[in-house]
Amino acid sequence: MTESNIVFADRNDRRAVEEGVKFAPKFDENGLIPAVTTDYQTGELLMQAFMNAEALKRTIELGEAVYWSRSRQEIWHKGATSGMVQKVREIRTDCDQDCIWLRVEMIGGACCHTGYRSCFYRSVPVGGDPAGEIDMQFEESQKVFDPNKVYGK
Numbered sequence: 001m002t003e004s005n006i007v008f009a010d011r012n013d014r015r016a017v018e019e020g021v022k023f024a025p026k027f028d029e030n031g032l033i034p035a036v037t038t039d040y041q042t043g044e045l046l047m048q049a050f051m052n053a054e055a056l057k058r059t060i061e062l063g064e065a066v067y068w069s070r071s072r073q074e075i076w077h078k079g080a081t082s083g084m085v086q087k088v089r090e091i092r093t094d095c096d097q098d099c100i101w102l103r104v105e106m107i108g109g110a111c112c113h114t115g116y117r118s119c120f121y122r123s124v125p126v127g128g129d130p131a132g133e134i135d136m137q138f139e140e141s142q143k144v145f146d147p148n149k150v151y152g153k
Contacts, residue, residue: 004057011097018095025056026098032068035100037111040089046111047119049076051100063088065102082150084108108144113151115143 009022017024027033032050039046049067051059055075058066062077065086069076079085086104093100112119121140 004054004061006057006060008053017097023093024097025053025093025100026096027053028098032070033098033100035065035067035102037065037086037102037104040103040105044118045120046086046104046106046117056100059088059102060091065104079107082108082113082145084110084145086111110144113147115145115147115150116140117144 009016009024011017011024011026013020016022017026025033031052033052033056034048035051036048037046038044050070051066052068052075055066055068058075058077065078065088067076067078068074085107086102087107088102088104090103091100092103106117110117112121114121117140121138122136123139124134124136
């Protein structure tokens, strides 16, 4: 991919960052910004990941989600291997521009590398007085795909 022509605005004016129209994302000390991804039509939370400046610029240019893999230390174009591509329908940022919200069309029906539709397929019980380890509950009962067949693992 060629180098991007996208330039992010300066963050030197707090009011402009919080209430202006210039896109000035705030990356953390590691050069990353969190990105929350939801289904465009249903609002279902699909995943949370991180982007560096290059991933964010590629996402804007391609119209498909591109993230930074902290475990692999590399750019990760969602769906490049699995075919489970996220077509970006809208990008939003929060008030101080230190978080990205992607609203996507999930091509292929699943988001999670484990085969579930959402990466948030388990819930943690709330309330009571649990003793010891906490058992989570599965909120999705079926996988959309077999990760062994898709990734060859």
